[in-house]
Amino acid sequence: MKTAGQSVRARLRSGVAASDPGLLRLAAGLRTVGAIALTLAVLGLLGAGVRHLVAGAMAAMVATFAIREKQRAQQAVTLALGLPVALASVSLGALMSSRVVAGDLFFVALIFCAVYGRRFGDRGTALGLIGFQVYFLSLFVGAAVSGLPELYGVLGIAFASSALVRFVLVPETPAGLLERLREAFRARLAQLVSAQLDLLDAGPDELEKVLEDVRDGTARLHETALMIQGRLEEGTADEATARLVQRRVADAEIAAERLGLLLLTARSAERADTLTMHLPGAPVPAGRRLSARDEATAILRRDLQGLRLLVLRPVSQETGTGLSHVRNRLLGYRDEENVPAAPAAVQDAFRGIGEAARAVLGLRIALDGAQDESDDTPATTRSREELDAEDVAIDAGEDEDREEEPTGLRRPTTRAAVQVAVGSSLAIVGGEFLSSQRWYWAVLACWIVFINTASTGEILVKGYRRLVGTVFGVVAGIVLAGLVGQHTWTAFALMLVCVFAMFYTAPLSYTLMSFFVTAALGLLYTLMHTYSLSVLLLRVQETALGAACGVVAAAFVLPVRTDRRTNELLVTVLERLAEVTEAAVDQLSGGPPVDLLDQARDLDQALADLRAATQPLTHPITPLRARRDTARYVVALLETCAYHARSLAATAELLPTHPSIAADPRLRRAGRRIAHNIGAIAAYVADDQAAVEIETGRSIASLLEPDLPGTPRYGRVTDRVLRHLQRLDETVAGLARPLGVPVAAPKR
Known part of the structure; x- marks a missing residue:
């Protein structure tokens, strides 16, 4: 029973690791929700009013998600610099609230500076984001000069809560994140082997669906390899270790993709084209289901299951000699005399399993360290010697070549800053016609469609997705507002659920993220006693206007087609x-x-x-x-x-x-x-x-x-x-x- 329970937990852990590599989405959601909850708890104990609670929740969210640097020390510096930026921004927002024209002009200038700051890297991007979002916060809660001391305290508590959650309650170190990404790579590699096993047994009617699973598995494995590549420098002790892990991950990725191609060829009447593994709907070679009674097919199926076990089982969980026996058998296929008698294409699949097993062995050594070699066969010993020789040959040289960056208006950050400034100006004018109190929603929509986009088409698609998510979010906001009524803490609890869902789904679907954002806003309006159906419908109109202004600015101002x-x-x-x-x-x-x-x-x-x-x-x-x-x-x-x-x-x-x-x-x-x-x-x-x-x-x-x-x-x-x-x-x-x-x- 104990072993069965451990197996279930291991499968569950592997499934979570594969669905969320590095647990990045889970950590982002927990970190943001934790910062908001802690801020609300402190402000609640201090007897703060609803508007200050809303301001604290929004400030804590901004202070958490704006920080994107990888090293903890750099994160701490950026967070420390973000507080004075936030204080200055809320002060200017309060001062400009009674000066319509001057306030609008300053808002446009702030937007330009916030976007232009992206050229200074993650810190410039974070400080610009904090400055913009806190100014928006001041408009949302109606900040006034007389209430600035209280807002200063709220911002201080929000930033302190964000720091406590980030560095103490939900800590994240580069080494720990890299370790979780490695586990995700293992899990996704095992999922790909499972899909390849289904490919072996699929009938003609099932082949296209199974092939799609293999394509998805290959793409997900490649995505994780790139994520590991981006974290190696910060997450490893030295460059030699980083290059070793990089090499072993690359070997495993290549071997797994080649194995899928060989298996497709083994069950086809002709050699499979590599394009079939990358293009949905590509012509599938004339296939035939391998006979389940055929001895070579049975061995091939058994060995694919053994390869999956070898991928998933870390060295620390090895007991007995069973896994060593599987490893030795698979590595033995690298010697021609060990390849079973079978058609040439099926023999190639066995050779592919042998090469994949060698890549997995190298990955296990690189990630788990030295292993017991007492049960090694000559084929396994040869593979270890080859891997050791490769490790010694790895050169830790660096490439110092740098590409010349564009200047002036050709620089992407400068061009984007001009485009957002023009689009925001249009959004302010149009938003004032729709609502003199909530025009800033159009500006927010215009700002957001420019984030992480580089062409007119990308902005158009992002604006469309935001509008769709907002429309459905309005419906959800109406339902939630009706359920919570005036129960303040129930509304905050549901808002925290929406915030977590927003950050958890953001990398997966921008439409879903917009849905949860709008649903959370419906709850905020309820808390501030400004909720009505007309307000949420106005939210849709302002979003559509802001997105349209962003598309117009992108299409006609320094456009990038x-x-x-x-x-x-x-x-x-x-x-x-x-x-x-x-x-x-x-x-x-x-x-x-x-x-x-x-x-x-x-x-x-x-x-x-x-x-x-x-x-x-x-x-x-x-x-x-x-x-x-x-x-x-x-x-x-x-x-x-x-x-x-x-x-x-x-x-x-x-x-x-x-x-x-x-x-x-x-x-x-x-x-x-x-x-x-x-x-x-x-x-x-x-x-x-x-x-x-x-x-x-x-x-x-x-x-x-x-x-x-x-x-x-x-x-x-x-x-x-x-x-x-x-x-x-x-x-x-x-x-x-x-x-x-x-x-x-x-x-x-």
Whole structure:
């Protein structure tokens, strides 16, 4: 019973870790709700009125969510600086409340400065956000000069409560956060293996749904790997440790994605295309369900279950020799004599399991430390020796290259500040016509649609989502206001629930976040005895007006068209792809070692930025269906290219430690066409008048034909390298059609 209970708790813990990597959403919600609850408790004991309670709750929320820095010391400094900024902002709000024109002009200037402050990093962003939100707070509660001393005390209590919750009650250290992200990576890797196991058994009618689960699992695993990458510098003791964890996470990610492709091929009548694993709706190869009675299939299913167990079970929970036996068996598939008799594609799947087991072993060593080696077989010992050799070869060098940043109005923060200032001015004028008391809601909506957006299309989509969430939130606010009546503390308790839900759902759905915000506001209006149906309907009107003003400002003031934005990011992705590919091919050809993993992660980050920027083009409501399909296809092709580039980079880094993988100078000739085609596509995207063409011709393998009779065809380069190069060459050439790049006639 004790063991069963531990198993249930472990599964529950893994499920939570996978759904919320690093528990970031849970911690943000608890931290914000804790700060608000503590502030309300202190103010309640002091006998504060409802308006001061509302002001304290809003100030505590702002002081908590505005801080985004990773190091605790930096967070403390920013929080300390935020208090005087908040005091100055509420003072100016009270002073300007009776001066309509001057107050409006000052509000616009404050908005410009708050957005412009983003150029100074996380601290500038936080202080600007605090300044804007506290000024908004002063308008919301009707701050007056005579009441400033009490408001100063409320703000002081709110900031102190936020600090106490952040640093004492719900603490977060970079090392602890990185540890939770590692657990999330384990959990998501295990979920991906489970989806791959379903892929093995799925019938023809179930294949598309199971494939979608595999795609989602792969994307979620990649997302967690990027999150770990962003926290390594702060969360590890030294750079060598950071690079070790980075390498092991990258190996596990690549091995897991390759295993899914091999399993799809094993159950198909033809080799599966990598694009199928990245593009929903892509043609699925003619499939066949593997016979459940077939011995090789039964072993494959058993070993996938063993791989999942190996992923989930940390070293501290190992008892007996059962898990060691599973590990040794899986690693044994790296030796040809241990691969079961089966069709070639199924044998490849066993080899893929062996490579995945090796990656998991490296991950376990990097995350859990040294392990008992007494039960190792020769295959396991060889894998450990390879991993140890790789650890020694890891170079802790840093890349000091920095890109030149734009200046003036070309700088994104300056441009956004001008756009928000213009949009807010329009929102103030329009908001005054709707309501002379609550015009500031339009300004808030305009401000919010500009946060974390960089193009007109992104602003339009965000404004639409905010409006939809607000409309449904108004309905919820009406229901909640009717339920709580004048019960003050019941209303505050429900507001805390809405605030937690707002922060927990924010990274998942902006519409849901807006829904909970509006529902919480309905409760605040009830507390302040200003609730009415007309007030909540006015909230919808002001939100629609603010969003519209933001879209107008983005479209006509220093606009960044969605096409221009996506083209710029597409060129960046292609440049990063060219860098990784050329460096990996050069190293595989005998060139000097370089920092391939960092280059691969730069490619991943550039691709993530492009994927986010194309959301307006791929949104379900877009009327341009052909354009939507093209954008999805291009992103899927680039994801396929990135997978093969990552795999080449990982293989190239094995050269110093693996005798089975050696340099072959002829690879430079094979990689030359790929580099040329990537450069040609990037030049054409940057300028569609550029006189460029991509080259096509013989396969990559044929380009490695020996120059002298009797010379081994491929030297000592593995077939896997050639397959990745071939797929990369085909996929890069495939980008030409959707992007309209001219294709040169094949040379004879």
